[in-house]
Amino acid sequence: MTGSSRYGVIRTPGGLSLRFRPRALVVAGGCLLLALALGVLLIGSGDFPMSPPDVVRTLLGNGAPADSLIVNQIRLPRVGTALAVGAALGLAGAIFQSLVRNPLGSPDMLGFSQGAATGVLAGIVLAGGGGLAVAGGAVGGGLLTGVLVYAVAGRHGAHGQRLILVGVGVAAILTGVNGYLLTRAKITDAARAVLWLTGSLDGRDWGDSGPLLVALAVLGPVVLVFCGRALRMLEMGDDAAHGLGVPIERVRLILLAAAVLLASFAAAAAGPVAFVALSAPQLARRLTRTAGPNLLPAACMGAALMVAADWVAQRAFPGHQLPVGVVTGLLGGGYLVWLLVTERRTGRI
Numbered sequence: 001m002t003g004s005s006r007y008g009v010i011r012t013p014g015g016l017s018l019r020f021r022p023r024a025l026v027v028a029g030g031c032l033l034l035a036l037a038l039g040v041l042l043i044g045s046g047d048f049p050m051s052p053p054d055v056v057r058t059l060l061g062n063g064a065p066a067d068s069l070i071v072n073q074i075r076l077p078r079v080g081t082a083l084a085v086g087a088a089l090g091l092a093g094a095i096f097q098s099l100v101r102n103p104l105g106s107p108d109m110l111g112f113s114q115g116a117a118t119g120v121l122a123g124i125v126l127a128g129g130g131g132l133a134v135a136g137g138a139v140g141g142g143l144l145t146g147v148l149v150y151a152v153a154g155r156h157g158a159h160g161q162r163l164i165l166v167g168v169g170v171a172a173i174l175t176g177v178n179g180y181l182l183t184r185a186k187i188t189d190a191a192r193a194v195l196w197l198t199g200s201l202d203g204r205d206w207g208d209s210g211p212l213l214v215a216l217a218v219l220g221p222v223v224l225v226f227c228g229r230a231l232r233m234l235e236m237g238d239d240a241a242h243g244l245g246v247p248i249e250r251v252r253l254i255l256l257a258a259a260v261l262l263a264s265f266a267a268a269a270a271g272p273v274a275f276v277a278l279s280a281p282q283l284a285r286r287l288t289r290t291a292g293p294n295l296l297p298a299a300c301m302g303a304a305l306m307v308a309a310d311w312v313a314q315r316a317f318p319g320h321q322l323p324v325g326v327v328t329g330l331l332g333g334g335y336l337v338w339l340l341v342t343e344r345r346t347g348r349i
Contacts, residue, residue: 024297027287031300035086038307039079043071045315078201081209081269082310082324083303085201086276088216088266090284090302091223091295093277095259098231098293099252100163103339106278107142107263110167113274114174115145116267117197121181124193134196135211135268142264145170146256199273199325201310212265219258224295227255232292273325275332276302276309282339 043059044050048070050058057063058071089107096105107113119141123133153166178197182190223231230251233241238248263277283305284297306324309331313322 021288021290024288024290024294027284028297028300031284031287031297031304035083035300035304035307038304038311039083042079042082042307042311042314043075045311046075077205077209078203078310079307080206081204081212082201082306084209084212084216085266085270085273086280086303086306087299088212088262088302089273089277089306090280091216091220091299092259092262092266093279093302094281094284094293094295094298095223095231095255096277097281098235099255099259100161101235102161102164103282104278105164106275107259108272108274108278109164109171111149111169111171111174112142112145112167112260112263113267113272114171114178115148116142116264117178117272118174118181119144120196120267121178121185121193124189124196125181125185135208138268139211139261139264142260142267145174146260150253150256195323196271198323199271199328200323201270202321202323204270208269212269215261215265219262220299223255223258227251227258228293228295231255231295235292271323271325273306274329275336276305276328279332279335280305282335 040052040055044052044055050067050071054063054067055071058067059076061068063071093106096107096110097103099105100110116138119137119139120134121137122141123137149163149166149170152170153163182193185193230241230246233244233246234248234252241248266273280302281294281298284294284301285291287301288294288297305328309327310324313324313327316322316327
């Protein structure tokens with residue numbers, strides 16, 4: 001532990017030092033445990049209910065064959081997808097909000113979710129593609145939108161209010177494009193596209209979440225370990241970060257690309273689920289009571305929010321399941337209104 005009670009340092013045998021906040025680790029661990037506990041409850045609920053001990057026993061490989069089939073083949077892939085999507089959106093939202101230094105920075109507000117939706121709609125409506133086309137369209141649409149927003153904002157404007165304004169404008173344009181594509185679709189393709197646009201975990205399997213899990217495994221360490229310290233310095237301003245030796249443009253471009261990819265792969269897995277990327281970093285910051293991006297707590301908070309929303313979506317109306325995007329939209333919309341009122345009172349907007 002360092003001289004300050006707010007920080008700790010882990011030194012690896014290779015000479016690498018990792019600085020951390022104990023409270024942030026406690027919050028991240030608590031959110032992760034909550035997400036896993038909710039996941040166990042979600043796996044055990046349904047037409048064939050199971051107690052949490054039975055679920056855990058089955059996950060460890062000691063359950064009956066029937067229990068193993070229900071847990072491992074039917075319910076676990078959906079819960080795993082929810083955890084991965086929530087973690088990716090929470091991490092992406094924390095990166096965006098830190099880069100633009102604004103709590104409204106998220107894939108929903110900056111147009112990247114709409115770009116992913118445009119790619120998917122183009123694949124479904126124009127090409128009649130299947131699951132692979134949906135995933136590829138989401139990632140391709142998100143990346144192209146990221147390139148467009150970055151090009152319009154300019155390399156020196158890829159932060160702050162300018163990036164938000166450009167993103168809002170691009171989102172409005174893409175929303176119109178998406179509406180036009182829906183009018184061109186056949187009724188069956190339109191119904192399928194609308195369900196995806198709402199955000200849903202229904203029928204998800206490991207094939208849907210596999211690319212996202214790979215993206216998290218690759219991009220997570222890059223962001224958390226190699227770019228986390230630089231991101232904290234960027235929050236202090238470009239001049240201060242440059243004075244501390246941060247290669248500003250290169251780090252900002254890497255972080256933007258990572259956040260866009262995470263949001264796009266999450267959209268490919270479950271659709272453009274609204275407001276998780278917006279609310280998870282803010283809730284994590286309030287719990288940690290520390291400034292900075294709070295990347296790990298935001299990711300764990302996003303996972304917990306996503307699983308909780310899916311639980312509500314399946315249990316709010318007995319006999320009828322809601323798309324998880326409906327629940328996150330209702331809860332996140334209320335949170336957005338509260339956030340805008342709070343920011344206005346403090347004079348930030």
